[in-house]
């Protein structure tokens with residue numbers, strides 16, 4: 001069984017996926033972490049992030065491993081854990097460029113499709129492109145203002161600055177982020193975190 005949870009930036013994909021996965025007793029898979037890992041390694045190697053052949057060569061020589069767990073995902077490059085470095089501001093700024101490269105998307109998709117079922121997969125194109133055969137699909141939305149207010153509770157930045165950055169990311173992600181035709185679209189604005197998780201679990205049962 002594969003459940004896909006896609007959505008716009010900061011719509012609650014990872015928190016909701018983790019809650020749903022824990023309730024089901026399966027791992028969840030955070031696809032965005034692989035794009036973030038490719039970006040981090042590219043930045044550390046001083047590569048031009050638009051240069052797909054160079055990035056793919058780097059990823060070939062320094063293989064990245066995603067460890068999906070119900071409570072949170074970890075990312076490794078050989079013996080080094082990258083997880084805590086993947087949400088830095090410089091990775092946030094570069095990741096949309098890397099995620100737009102078809103070669104990098106194919107690299108991520110191959111790793112995701114090799115994972116053993118069952119799992120909950122979250123990202124932008126899990127239900128449309130990577131797992132179109134998934135048994136249950138969801139797509140999370142909320143206004144940029146509400147998402148910024150939620151983020152502001154965990155970061156020392158003001159709401160308008162976060163809102164502007166989220167709108168910019170939404171625009172850059174538009175190409176790969178759309179609900180599958182058979183996905184249930186959930187506006188998380190009026191719901192708390194547990195309310196979103198319960199909506200999904202009710203549908204699954």
Ligand SMILES: Nc1ncnc2c1ncn2[C@@H]1O[C@H](COP(=O)(O)OP(=O)(O)OP(=O)(O)O)[C@@H](O)[C@H]1O
Nearest residue numbers: 009010011012013014015150154188191192193196
């Ligand atoms: N329905 C909700 N009500 C209140 N807060 C929420 C809700 N859903 C998520 N949050 C909070 O919003 C923030 C963003 O959630 P989360 O990191 O899960 O989003 P995301 O879609 O995975 O983000 P990104 O696209 O950056 O990876 C977190 O602080 C989370 O606790």
Ligand SMILES: Nc1ccn([C@H]2C[C@H](O)[C@@H](COP(=O)(O)O)O2)c(=O)n1
Nearest residue numbers: 031032035095096099123124125176
């Ligand atoms: N399936 C996916 C997952 C993520 N991305 C892009 C979108 C973001 O720019 C970036 C990081 O994702 P996040 O960790 O914020 O969910 O990766 C994508 O294009 N497709």
